[in-house]
Structure formats: C-alpha cells, structure tokens
Amino acid sequence: MACCGCNGKGNVAVKDVDKLDEILSKYEGIKGSLISILQDVQGLYEYLPEEALNYVSEKTGIQRAKIYGVATFYTQFRLDPVGKHVILLCQGTACHVNGAKAIEEAICEELGISEGETTEDGLFTLTNVACLGCCSLSPVMMIDGEVFGKLTPKKAREILKEVKASEE
Ligand code: FES
Numbered sequence: 001m002a003c004c005g006c007n008g009k010g011n012v013a014v015k016d017v018d019k020l021d022e023i024l025s026k027y028e029g030i031k032g033s034l035i036s037i038l039q040d041v042q043g044l045y046e047y048l049p050e051e052a053l054n055y056v057s058e059k060t061g062i063q064r065a066k067i068y069g070v071a072t073f074y075t076q077f078r079l080d081p082v083g084k085h086v087i088l089l090c091q092g093t094a095c096h097v098n099g100a101k102a103i104e105e106a107i108c109e110e111l112g113i114s115e116g117e118t119t120e121d122g123l124f125t126l127t128n129v130a131c132l133g134c135c136s137l138s139p140v141m142m143i144d145g146e147v148f149g150k151l152t153p154k155k156a157r158e159i160l161k162e163v164k165a166s167e168e
Contacts, residue, residue: 083125092131106153
C-alpha cells in the first residue's frame with residue numbers, strides 16, 4: 001500500500017503518468033521539442049510539477065538543468081500550482097495611469113498574498129499582466145476569463161468577496 005506517495009524507489013510518484021507518457025511519445029525522436037513538451041505538460045497539470053519534470057528528464061535523457069533552465073526562462077511556464085481562480089491584473093499604461101497599483105494593493109491585502117502568489121486555500125492566484133485590450137475600462141482585471149473594469153480598490157475587494165462567497 002502506498003504510504004507517502006512515493007513509488008517505492010524514493011521518488012515521488014508522478015500523477016497521470018499515462019498521459020505524461022502519451023505526451024512524451026508524441027515528441028519521441030523530435031529534436032528541439034523541449035518547449036513543446038513543457039507546454040503540453042503544463043497543459044496537463046496547469047503548472048510544471050517537479051516530479052513530472054524529473055520524469056521527463058529520465059525518459060528523454062534531457063538533463064534536468066536544461067529542463068529547469070527552459071522552464072524558468074520563459075514566463076509562460078509556472079513551477080507552482082495556480083489557484084482555482086486566476087486574477088489577471090492589468091499593469092498596462094492606461095491601467096497604470098488610472099490606479100492599477102492601488103488595485104493591486106487592495107487585492108493583496110484582501111487575499112493576504114503578493115503578486116505571483118496563490119492563497120493558502122488554493123482559491124486565488126494573482127498575476128500582473130500587460131494590456132488586456134480593454135483600456136477604455138481601465139483599470140481592469142480579469143478573473144477566470146471575465147473582465148472587470150472601472151475598478152476602484154473597494155470594487156475590487158467586493159468582487160473578490162463575491163467570488164469567495166460563491167465557493168462557500
Ligand atoms: S492598459 Fe489595461 S487594458 Fe489596456
């Protein structure tokens with residue numbers, strides 16, 4: 001019986017290993033496919049779990065250092081799990097001029113996290129992004145694909161409270 005989630009060899013077992021194997025077989029023998037592999041792995045787990053990266057290294061023979069180098073170089077890759085609700089807070093010029101910083105402070109205080117972090121309950125991740133393309137509504141944030149514009153710190157807090165309440 002599994003005791004601690006390890007695979008009996010001292011390594012943490014990889015979740016969904018069959019799907020991970022499918023990804024690896026898709027790129028087998030294709031040179032220069034590391035970024036595509038990592039994109040697919042992130043698509044599977046929503047982030048890049050350490051045990052999955054180690055597994056990719058074992059199976060492909062690509063050194064861990066190289067894999068981590070690529071995973072940390074590109075901002076599209078995440079090494080930590082994201083929350084259930086991802087808040088994209090615009091820091092583009094129009095939003096910046098119209099108070100995005102104050103919105104960020106309100107969100108951070110409301111959730112008890114800093115930008116780039118996930119709340120302990122796993123509900124929210126806050127990520128700053130460049131222009132979301134709806135500058136006339138600045139300052140703007142997007143939660144789960146829905147745009148919230150003309151934000152004030154108070155309004156941002158209320159929106160977060162509503163999302164929290166919907167989870168209770
Ligand atoms: S600058 Fe924020 S939406 Fe364009």
